[in-house]
Amino acid sequence: MLQELLKKIDDKEFAIGIVGLGYVGLPLMWTFHNENMPVLGFDIDKEKVNCIREGRPYIKHLGKEMMGKLAQSDRADATTDFDRLAEVDAVLLCVPTPLDEHREPDMQYVERTCFTVGEHLQKGQLVILESTTYPGTTEELIIPILESKSGLTSGEDFYVAYSPEREDPGNVNFNTAKIPKVVGGHGEEAIRLACALYDTAIVQTVPVSDTKTAEAVKITENVFRAVNIALVNELKVVFQEMDIDVHEVLDAADTKPFGFMKFVPGPGLGGHCIPIDPFYLTWKAREYEQNTRFIELAGEINTSMPQYVMDQTLKALNAHKKPMNGSRVLVLGLAYKPDVDDMRESPTFKILDLLKEYGAEVAYYDSHIPVIKPTREHAEWTGTESIAWSEENIRSYDAVIIATNHSDIDYEQLAEWSECIIDTRDAMNGYAKNPEQVWQA
Incomplete structure (x- = not known):
């Protein structure tokens, strides 16, 4: 046969x-x-x-x-x-x-x-x-x-x-x-x-050798990424308090030709694999009475990042003498990564939820996702449409959060049109007009 x-x-x-x-x-x-x-x-x-x-x-x-x-x-x-x-x-x-x-x-x-x-x-x-x-x-x-x-x-x-x-x-x-x-x-x-x-x-x-080993290979790949992303996310928070640009640090460290692999911080994890797969291993490990403390700690750090974005947004609005409650906030990027229309497990959804909980009037812009299609986890956003990119629209918001750094966004225009930008992706590097315009998150 x-x-x-x-x-x-x-x-x-x-x-x-x-x-x-x-x-x-x-x-x-x-x-x-x-x-x-x-x-x-x-x-x-x-x-x-x-x-x-x-x-x-x-x-x-x-x-x-x-x-x-x-x-x-x-x-x-x-x-x-x-x-x-x-x-x-x-x-x-x-x-x-x-x-x-x-x-x-x-x-x-x-x-x-x-x-x-x-x-x-x-x-x-x-x-x-x-x-x-x-x-x-x-x-x-x-x-x-x-x-x-x-x-x-x-x-x-x-x-x-x-x-x-x-x-x-x-x-x-x-x-x-x-x-x-x-x-x-x-x-x-x-x-x-x-x-x-x-x-x-x-x-x-x-x-x-067998199916179990192949399954472990995939889990290991994604745990590796999740843990290292958690590390740079934690470094971002720490260095922010020290007034150190984490992106400058990572770029410089990346010049070392050995012993370092660059990972980039962000507003949380997205995509189907990294936010989910490590928890499959932690669940299975319990069957063998094994703890996966390192993986679980990484999960806690990564899932906390949308809240960190909220904290920075509150500070940014406060610096402009505006409360979160009642402010109009625009989120740029619904996709979980740049230049795709894949919104699976996107941290933007959590950011949108938190903004709504804080009393903000919320909208999003994403040219790759003109309307939010039905999802298993975020049904309440189904049918919501992206705003159009225009000076009038952008200026109408009290703050703009960059959640996904799509390459088709004109960041120079954004710097001209918005006075309060919360940047989770270092997309505004070189575009800021003054120190209080762009806040790293």
């Missing part, structure tokens, strides 16, 4: 099903399609499926050209009909793994998807989870569901692997095809098959 599947991969007749057509699944679909592999995308969102079939982009940075080619191809399709899972040789799961209200893993999307896949599972199929999760998920959750729903046995009748996504939306230097793929499998044949599949489209595969 394995040899037949490997030959199908070599012949580019190995059909790939991708469940979840968001920021991970859609680029993955395109990457395999680019290598002439047959791909079939699955999603419960009919609008996403229609966009793929009609060539209409719904993730801004991926562009129109890609969507047009997918729509015109006879080697790519998308569907909401999960009965068509029987048509593919591999099923790649790219579904959300958020936290619940107790900041513990919310595995409902993975579980539901696995129940559906299990109901349609065929002998010889390869199932790969790409969603970031805690070590042990594949063996303890995925495989038991698939086996119970299908009556088949992993390693004998079908194959299971784990290969974590490493997407960085908007990164022009590293797209899906250029980022090495870590692969762990349930058994040697599963690893071999999964690596052969990814080798068709990815620059390098990095096999590890």
